[in-house]
Amino acid sequence: MRILTVVGARPQFVKAAPVSRALRVEHDEILVHTGQHYDDAMSASFFRDLEIPAPEVNLDVGSGTHGVMTGEMIRRLEPVMLDHAPDGVLVYGDTNTTLAAVVVASKLAYPDGRRPWLAHVEAGLRSFNPRMPEERNRIVADHLAEILLAPTGTAMANLAREGRGDHAELVGDVMVDAHAWAAERSQDRLPAAARGLDRFLLLTMHRAENVDDPARFAAILRGMDMDLPVVFPVHPRTRAVLAAGVGVLPSNVVPIAPVGYLEMVALEARAHAIATDSGGVQKEAYLSGVPCITLRSETEWVETVDAGWNRVVDADPVAVSAALADNIFMSRDRPRPALYGDGRTADRIVAALERHHQRIGAPRTPQQATAS
């Protein structure tokens, strides 16, 4: 098979790394980077840490409004896909990069009328919060892709409810594969800011609904004012808001630049607790056996909450201190079943693509595509 993979934002590099490794054993992969994230600490450092091959193409779109960014990606992706004429296109998650890639791939037609199939990794996640841009992106992806690779039973049920169950396959979460790979290599990678600290809370925050809302942003920062150092790798969106003078960091909060993936896994493993609005970090907290406080009004990763390892506190400072003071929540003395698979999800994804490819054959005609 010849697969064209489209990535562009930090969490997509983490998810693509194990799949890329598994795919390249027997197949050709063309890796396209949209350039949505471009700082070394948001992009190149992940390619180094996770040993991802350099992208064949970088579209260099950079930052912008949703429309400008997505539009530029669409415009620049189409000729690249036509030029490489892959059998299939592979996309990850729910960013604007995902949206642009599914829009282009799902309408692509080669000069002879054939077209590639389209696969979505991390299909079926729903927050049921329509204000999140990611919710819109993932719904579009799940309704345009014909291979839906779901991480959990909850995601499978969401897809079935939307009439997409026939396209869905439960493969587990590929972030488990990435985390296991990194955990073996991250022992001596603890960032300087956390070395020598007996106990610390790890904070990440970058969601538009938190960072771009001054009242929520201020409330979350107030909740970080505690008797514990808070190590805070600051996402560039958040850095820009702080630089503009919105929000005040309490004196116990230690802001640092975004860290590489191996540093992040080392920080997560040693944290007393993790406070985050990130999707990936909630799962990594669970995989590390560290209690997680989720700074959102809901989560897609409901299994971690049901298992007692994650508490959704919204932007409420009182709920943060209550969680940290709750000895049962903080005790870590509870089961941690393999909610997200066994770390062999990448192999299952490649097998699912191979099966689909054998069934459908090389790029389909528009008539075949309509019939499926």
Ligand code: UD1
């Ligand atoms: C994006 C995704 C979000 C994902 C997050 C992962 C969308 C709609 N959002 O949010 O789902 O959780 O990535 O981190 O796709 N910037 C830099 N350098 C960079 C990248 C960004 O300075 O390398 C700054 C720019 O000012 C930019 C801002 O960060 O405007 C936001 O970046 P953007 O990619 O638009 O959204 P994220 O918040 O990163």
Ligand code: UDP
């Ligand atoms: N991450 C990292 N360094 C950081 C912050 C996050 O390596 O400073 C990793 C984190 O471990 C996870 C991924 O980036 O694997 C999550 O990305 P992010 O929180 O930006 O996006 P989300 O998962 O919310 O879409």
